[in-house]
Amino acid sequence: MKVLLRRRGWHVKRPTMADIARRAGVSKVAVSYALNDQPGVSEGTRASIKAIAEELGWRPNSAARALSGARAQAVGLVVRRPARTLGVEQFFMEFVSGIEGVLSGRSYALMLQMVETHQQETAVHRRWWGEGRVDGVFLVDLHSADTRVHAVEELGLPAVVVGPPGTSGSLPSVWSDDGESVREIVRYLAALGHRRVARVAGPVELAHTAERDAAMLDVCREAGLPEPAVVHTDYTGDEGARAARRLLIGPDRPTAMVFDNDIMAVAALSVAQELRLDVPADLSIVAWDESPLTRVVRPALSAVSRDIPAYGARAAEALLASVAGERVADVREGPARLVPRGSTSPPRTGTG
Numbered sequence: 001m002k003v004l005l006r007r008r009g010w011h012v013k014r015p016t017m018a019d020i021a022r023r024a025g026v027s028k029v030a031v032s033y034a035l036n037d038q039p040g041v042s043e044g045t046r047a048s049i050k051a052i053a054e055e056l057g058w059r060p061n062s063a064a065r066a067l068s069g070a071r072a073q074a075v076g077l078v079v080r081r082p083a084r085t086l087g088v089e090q091f092f093m094e095f096v097s098g099i100e101g102v103l104s105g106r107s108y109a110l111m112l113q114m115v116e117t118h119q120q121e122t123a124v125h126r127r128w129w130g131e132g133r134v135d136g137v138f139l140v141d142l143h144s145a146d147t148r149v150h151a152v153e154e155l156g157l158p159a160v161v162v163g164p165p166g167t168s169g170s171l172p173s174v175w176s177d178d179g180e181s182v183r184e185i186v187r188y189l190a191a192l193g194h195r196r197v198a199r200v201a202g203p204v205e206l207a208h209t210a211e212r213d214a215a216m217l218d219v220c221r222e223a224g225l226p227e228p229a230v231v232h233t234d235y236t237g238d239e240g241a242r243a244a245r246r247l248l249i250g251p252d253r254p255t256a257m258v259f260d261n262d263i264m265a266v267a268a269l270s271v272a273q274e275l276r277l278d279v280p281a282d283l284s285i286v287a288w289d290e291s292p293l294t295r296v297v298r299p300a301l302s303a304v305s306r307d308i309p310a311y312g313a314r315a316a317e318a319l320l321a322s323v324a325g326e327r328v329a330d331v332r333e334g335p336a337r338l339v340p341r342g343s344t345s346p347p348r349t350g351t352g
Contacts (some may be wrong), residue, residue, distance in 0.1 A: 015053075015056035015057055015058040015130065016058070017031045017032060017035075017058075019056060019058070020035075020049060020052050020053050020056060020058060023052045023056070024045075024048055024049050024052050026041075026045065026049065030045065030049070031049055031053075033046075034046040034049035034050060035049065035050065035053060056130075057126040057127075057129050057130040057155050058130050071135050071323070072132055072133055072134050072135050073107060073108050073109065073135070074108060074109040074110070074111055074133060074134050074135065075103065075108060075109075075110060075111070075134055075135060075136045075137060075138070075316075075319055075320075075323070076110070076111040076112075076113070076124070076125070076128050076133070076134040076136075076137040076138070077096070077099070077110060077111070077112050077113075077137065077138045077140065078112075078113050078114075078115055078121045078124050078125065078137070079092070079112070079113075079114055079115070079140060079141070080114075080115050080116065080117065080118060080120075080121055080141060081114070081141070081235070089235065089261055089262075089263060090261075090262055090289060090291035090292075090293070090308075091261065091289050091308060094308035094309050094312070095162075095308050095309070095311060095312040095315075096110070096112070096312060097309050097312065098308065098309035098310060098311060098312025098313040098314075098315075098316070099138070099312040099313065099315065099316040100312075101309065101312075101313055101316075102312075102313050102316035102317055102320070103316055103320075106320065108320070111128065111133065111134060118143075118146070118147055118148055121148060122147070122148055122151045125137055125148075125151065125152060125155065125157060126151075126155065129155055129157045134157075135158065135323045136157065136158035136159055136160070136319045136320075136322060136323045137152065137157060137158075137159045137319075138159070138160055138162055138315060138319060139152065139159055139160070139161045139162065139163075139168075139171070140162045140163070141163075141206055142161060142162075142163035142164070142167040142168070142206070142207045142208075143167070143205050143206060143207055144167060144205070144207050144210055145167075146167055146207075149161065149167065149168060149169040149171060150169065152171065153169055153170055153171065158319065158322040158323045159171050159319070159322070160172055160173070160174060160315055160318045160319040160322060160328070161173040161174070161175075162174050162175070162315050163175055163207050163208060164207050164208065164211060165330045166207075167207045168330075172318055172322060172328040172329060172330055172331070173330045173331070174311070174314055174315040174318055174330075174331040174333070175330070175331070175332060175333065176306065176311065176332075176333040176334070176335060176336060177332070177333075177334070177335040178208050178211050178212050178215070178335070178336075179211050179212065179214065179215035180215075180335040181288075181304050181335045181336040181337075181338070182212050182215040182216050182219060182258075183215055183218075183219040184304075184335070184337070184338050185258055185286050185304065185338055186216065186219040186220060186223060186225070186258075187219065187223060188338055188340070188344075189256045189258075189284065189286070189344070190223040190225060192256075192284070192344065192345065192346045192347070193346045193347055194225075194255050194256040194284065194346075194347055195225055195226065195255070196225075196226065196252060196253070196254040196255050196256070197220065197225060197228050197254060197255075197256045197257070197258065198228055198229040198230070198231070198247050198254035198256070198257045198258070199212075199213075199216055199228055199229070199230045199231075199257070199258045199259075199260075200230075200231050200233060200240055200243045200244060200247075200257060200258070200259045200260065200264055200268070201213065201230055201231065201232050201233065201260045202232065202233065202234075202235050202260045202261070203232060203233075203234060203235075204232040209232065209260070212260070213230060216228055216230065216258075229247060229250075229252075229254065231243040231246070231247065233260075233264065235260065235261050235263065235264065236263065236264075237263045237264060237266070237267040238267070239264070240259060240261075240263060240264025240265070240267040240268060241264075241267035241268065241270065241271050243264075244257065244264075244267065244268035244271045244272070245271050245274075245275075248271065248272065248275055248277065248283070249275070254283070255282070255283060255284065255347040255348075256283070256284040256285075256286070256344070256347070257283065257284070257285055257286070258286045258288070259285070259286065259287050259288060260288045261287070261288055261289060262287045262288070262289055262290070262291040262293045262294050262301070262303065263293070264287075265285055265286070265287030265288075265294065265301055265303075266287075266293050266294070266297055266301070268285055269285060269297055269301070269343070272285075278348075279299060279343055280299065280342065280343050280344050280345040281345065281347070281348045282347075282348055284302070284343060284344040284345060284347070285301055285302065285343040285344070286301070286302045286303065286304070286338070286343070286344060287301045287302070287303040287304075288303070288304050288336075289303065289304060289305075289306070289308065289336070290303040290304065290305040290339060291303075294341075295341075298342075299341065299342030299343045300341040300342050300343065301341055301342075301343045302338065302339065302340045302341045302342075302343050302344040303338075303339055303341070304336035304337065304338050304339070305336060305337055305338075305339045306333070306334075306335075306336035306337070310333075311333055314331050314333070315331075318331055
């Protein structure tokens, strides 16, 4: 019920002692005794009350703020990726800059935390919400069937999904049509004369990876190309280089490769040079998400380009509207557009 009320624009309060007392069928005094480990209730009642408090996401220091209805003036972003990738991957830094551009103008803060599992992320959300630390959260790197969405819905925590709407449940989503971008890349490479096209992708469990995988297969069939080789990695340069090397020394060496981020594409350029392959005559390279890295290497890398700070800004605007109790519709960004540069050309005669 809490989710339905929030979606219709009603205010959803954080859990209070009164909520716990109502659920447990006891008085607020009994709840206070149980949660503060004071005498006055049986051990069985104490255990039951604590279990209900944990289920509702209540924390002791949330009581005053929850009773007063005050807002935290902060929103949260939990990222389940190796911390080292944030320092080198352009997307998240630009995305956060777009979020901050909106939040700072409204005196809101952004809480950022790194975790290793979705279970840890849900625990962070529960703690932040119960302690009154955030008014809402962004959900990123969605999986096809993502337990975080259901957990956030049950908490009644305002949230915006950054990913395809099919993964967002009842939550509003902000998303870009990655499938259309993949189609543009492959059609361009096919028009140049490439027939052996490979893709070095991100983690297979991510929803946007699955969307790109499906689009790659479809467009290759449409263009009459052989089924593409697709290798899934963790987005790091080391894994991108390893995947590129494996493909380039294989029996059906691709003449064009598409990478799911700029770091892996730059790493592949080094691998091509290591193998004494000419880029672009022997190998064309396309990177996902243009960055300073794609422009400073030689040859400069063809890349898909989009306004990532604007993407983050729209996600922030959607989340603050949801926090305010407004009904928020899905926000569809336009697809990223291909920017050809020196790393793509027709394949060397007889190798396409």
